[in-house]
Amino acid sequence: MKKIYILLISIIIFSSCSNDFLDTSPYDSIASGNMWNSESKADQGVAGIYQALKARTISDSYKIFDGLGFVNSYGSHGPADNEVMVYLNGNITPSHGLFSDTWKQHYEGIHRANDAIANLHKANLPAQKYERLMCEAKFLRAYFYYRLNALFKGVPVYTEPTPSESLTKGQSSVDDVYQLCINDLTDCINNEHFPNNTLDKSVYGRASKGAAYALRGMVYMWKKDFPKAASDLSKVKDCGYGLWTGEWSQFFKVENEKDKEMIFPLQYDETSGFSSDIQKYIGGRSHYDGWTEAMPSVDYVNMFLNADGSAFIWNDRLPGWDNLTVAQREVFFLRDGLSATSSDNNIKTAYNEAVKRLGSSVMTTYYRETGNEARIKAAFENRDPRLQKSVFTPYSTAICYSPYWNGGNEQELTLRWPLLNNVAPYWDMWSDKRKTAFYMYRKYNETRKGRYINRDRCTVDLPLIRFTDVTLLLAEAYNENNELGKSITTFNTIRTRNGVSMPALTEGGSGPNAVTGKDDMKKRIQYERRAELALEGVNYFDELRWKTLKESKYDGGSNTAGRKSWWGSVEAEYRWRGDHFMTWPAPTAETQMNPNIKQTPGWSY
Template sequence: MKKILSITSLVLLVIVSGCSKFLDKKPISSVSPTNYYNNEAEVNAAVAGVYSIAAMEFMWGGRIPIRHNASTDESFYSVTNQPIGPWWFTYDASDVTVTEMWTYLYSGIERANVVLANIGKAKMDDTKKAVLIGELKFLRAFYYFTLVQYWGDVPLKTTPSSSVNNVDLARTPMKDVYTFIEKEMKEAEAAVDVVTAIGNTERISRSTVQGILARVYLQWAGEPLKATAKYEDARQYALKVVQSNVHELNPSYSQIYINECQDIDEWKECIWETGNWGNNSDANRIGGRIGNENGVKCSSSNDQVVGYAYGFNSTTYKLFNLYKAGDLRRDWAISTYTLNATGVKANIAANNIYARNCAKWRREFELLRPLNKNYTPTNFPILRYADVLLMLAEAENEVNGPANAYQYINMVRRRGYGKPAGTPDVTADLTGLDQTSFRKAVQDERAMELCFEGLRKQDLIRWGLYLTAMRDQALEIKARATATYQYAATAAERVSERHLLYPIPSNEMSLNKLMVQNPGW
C-alpha cells in the first residue's frame, strides 16, 4: 500500500493493543492515545494502520479470496497435503485460519475505534479531518460487513477498549449490525473524496462507498434475512456509481490483472484495491499472496526470471463450460499452461479441465526484481466497475424485471467478447429473457466475470444456492474427474448447513462469557 502505508503503518501497532483477541488485555507499548494524535502526520499514520488490515496476507491480500472462498461451484482447493481447513470443510472452532480472520477484522475495528475517539484533538485542517473520519467509518463498517457475512450475529463494538477486565460482549443481531453498517457507510459517502480527486485505487472514494453499499444491500436482501426491499436500495446505490460518469470498463479484460501485477493504478475499472507492494523484504513488508498461491502453477527457482506459484485454486468443469465460443475471459481467468523452473510454458491438455488453475494474476508480468518465492506486489480488486454493473443488473431485475437491466449485463458481456462495451453485439448480448431466466443469467455472468475474486461463496449463500451447488459439484467431479482429483468431490460432500456460517473461535468462546456459539459447532 505504497500511497498509504509507506507513511509508516507500524506506528499504530504500538498504539493499539495487540490482536490476539479483539478485546485484548495488554498494550505492546507505552505509547498511548493521551500522547499521540497531535497532528496530521500522526493521524495519517494511524489511519494507515486501519487500512493495512485489508491488504494483509491473512485478509484480502491472500487468504480471503484464496482459502476462505476456495470451495464453491467455480473453484476447488487443489492441494492434497493440507487436509484440514475451511477449504476442505474439516475445520472446527479452533481452526487457525478462521481464528485469524476473526482476529484481524476486530483488530481493524479496534484501530478505527481508537482513531475515531482521538482524532478530534489533532491540530490539522478540518476538511482533511472530515475526509479521514469518513474513511475510518467506512473501513470499520466494511470489516463489520465481512464479519456478519461469515459469522452472522457478532459483537458490535464502536468505542475503544477501556478496561483490561471488560472482555465480555454479547452478540448483536445481524439485522442491527446491518443497520449500523448502513448508517456508517452513508455518513462516509457524504464525507470522503470523489475518485477523480484521489486519483488512485487504494484510498476510499465516494464510488467505493456507493459500490460496497450496493453489495451490502444485496446481501441484506438475500439469505438469511431476506429483506427484499433492500433490492431497491442496491439498485439506487449501484446507479449512483454508474451515473457519476467517471468509471468505465477497461477495454481489455486481461489488462485489469496485468495492471495489478505491475502496480498500475486504473481507477476507472478497479474502484478499490488492496495496496500491496514490494517483495516483502523491505521495512514495510506489505507484499501479499495474490498470484503466488492462486496463480498459474510455476516451479521457478530463479528470482530474476519468473515468480514461484503454487496453483492452490483450480477451476471446476462447471465454470470452464459456462463460457461460450468467443468469450475471451475463459483463457485468461483459467490457465491453459504451467511454467517450469526456467519459466518455459507447457500447455495443459485440452481435456484436462481440473488441472487448470486460476490464472488472472500471472507472476510472469511482475516487474519487481528480485522476486520473492512466497510474496508478490500484486494488488487485489475488492471492488470493480464490472461488479457494480452486474449488481445493478441484478437489482434492477429484482425490482422492475429485465427490460432495463440488459444494458448493464451486456456491457460486461461485450467486453468479455472483446467488443466495445457501449455498442450492441449480436454474439454477446442477452435478449428475450423473463425475470427468472435473467436472474440465472446474472448468476452465471458473475461467475464468469468475477471468478476467483472472493465473491462467489457469499453470492451463492445469499441466493440460497450454496448447499445445492456444492452437492452438484461433488456429483460432477465424481462423474468427470480422473482419480487424481476425486479428493475434491470428497471435500464438497462434507458441506452441510452448519458451513453457511463459521464457528466463533474457541479462544473467543473461552474468554468472552457472553458469547454464544453458532448452530452446529
C-alpha cells in the first residue's frame, strides 16, 4: 500500500457565522500525539474525518460515479471528466489516477478515523460526548470501507493507527471487509449516546443512528442478506427521517437541504474552498458560464415512462421514426422556420446544411417549417414528471444568466437545434458543447442571477444518503425476500408523492402498472432508482450491485453505446472491455510498493 498514513491531523476551526457542521477555515496541523489532549482538539480531530469526505473522488460523485452511469461525459476540461471518458472508452489501465486517487483518498479517511478511535479517550471528554464521537468515527470508517469494497471487491483492513512502514497487508476478502463495516455500525446502533438523527440544525450533517441503520442496510444489500437489509432499512423512519413532502424538484434547492429527507449530506457553503463546483460541470454557457461536462445521456432520457406508466416508444409519438436511420432522425429535432429562401442568412445556411446531412427527400417528407418544434416538444410531455424536472429537453425554456453575456442581465432562452445565437433575435440556450445537440441537466442546475456567486461557488448540499434512496432499497429488499405486497406498498410512497404523481403499482390485474411478479418488480425498482437518483453518485454503484453495467450503459457491449446527440447519433464511442470492468483494479502504485497487494484478475498491469 502507498505510504499515505497521515501523521498530522488537521485542526478545523468552525466558522462563527454558521451553525452547521461545516468547516469553513483553512487547516493548521499538529502532531497526532498532541491532537487528542483537550475537548476542543478532539472536536477538531473528528471534524477532520468528515473533511476527508470532500476528497475529489468522493465529493465529485456526480462527475465520477454518475459519469460512469447515466451521463454523456464530455471530458475536455478537468481531470475528473477525463477520468470518466478514459474509463468509458475502455482505455483505462490500473495505473490511472482514478483508481489510485480513490484508493488513497478513502484510506486517508480511514486512517483519520482510526486515529480518533484509538486516541479519543485522552481528551477527558464527558462520557456521553466521548461515546457519540466514537460512534461518529466508527460510522465514517465504515462508510469509507463500504465504498472501497463496492469498487475494489476486497481491500486491506487497518483498524488502528499504523506507521507507514507497517502498511503491508494484502487484501482481505469482500465478506471480511463488509463484516468490519457491520461491526462498526452495530456498535453505533447499540450505543445509547448516539442520537437517532441530526435534524437539529446545530448538529446537522453529522452521522446518526438513522444513518447507521441505513448504511448497514446498504451493506446487507450488497451481501444479498435481504431479511437483515429490510430490518435495518425499515428502522430509519423510526429514527425520525422521512420523505420530503414538498414539490419534488424543490428538494434540490439550498433552501430545503436540511429537510428530514437528508440523512447524511456533503455540506457546502459559498466560502471559496468550501463550496462545490457542480454548476460548472452540469450547467451551460447560458447558466453561469458552465462547461457542460456531464450531460444526461440519451438512453437515460429515452427510458422515462409515459405519464400513465406505459413504456415510451418514439414511433408512437413520431410516425416514421422507425423508417429513418439514426442520423436521419435529426429531422424531427430541427427548429421551426428553416428555409432555403429565408432572408436571414443564418436560417438559410442552417437549412442548406440540414439538407446536406439528411437529404432533400427526408427534409421534404418529414420537416415542418411551422410546427416542427411543437411536435418534438410534445414527445417529452405527458411523461414521468421527473424527466422535465431533471433535464432541459428540446425547446424547453428558462430565465438564464451568465456574467459574460447579455450585459450581465437575465433573459429567457430556449434550447433549440441548430443553435444560431444566444442574443436577439434568436435567444438560444447554449451549452458549452455545441457541435451537435446534447441534453443538459436541470436538476441541481441554477439559471437565475444571484443564486450563486459564480460557477465554482455552489452552496447546495449533496446527499450521500437520503430517505428516498433508503425507501427504494427497502422496496427492493422486500421484493428479493419474496414479499411482493410489502414491496409494492413501499415503492408506491415514492412513485405517488408530490411532484411525481405517477400511477400506483398494483399486485396483479392488467395495464402498465400491474406487477406480474418478482422479476417484473425488480425492473420497476431499477427504473425508479435510475429516474430518481441521477447526479447523486448512486447509479453507478447500483449498476455494479445489480451486475447490469454492460447491459444498461454499454448496450450489451455493442458499438452503439456512447455519447450521443438527441436523436441517437454516437459522437464518442464507449467500449466494453470485459466483465473485469465491474471490479476496479488494485492500483499499480500499490502493487509496486506492497508485494502483498495482489493484482486484480482481468486487468493488464
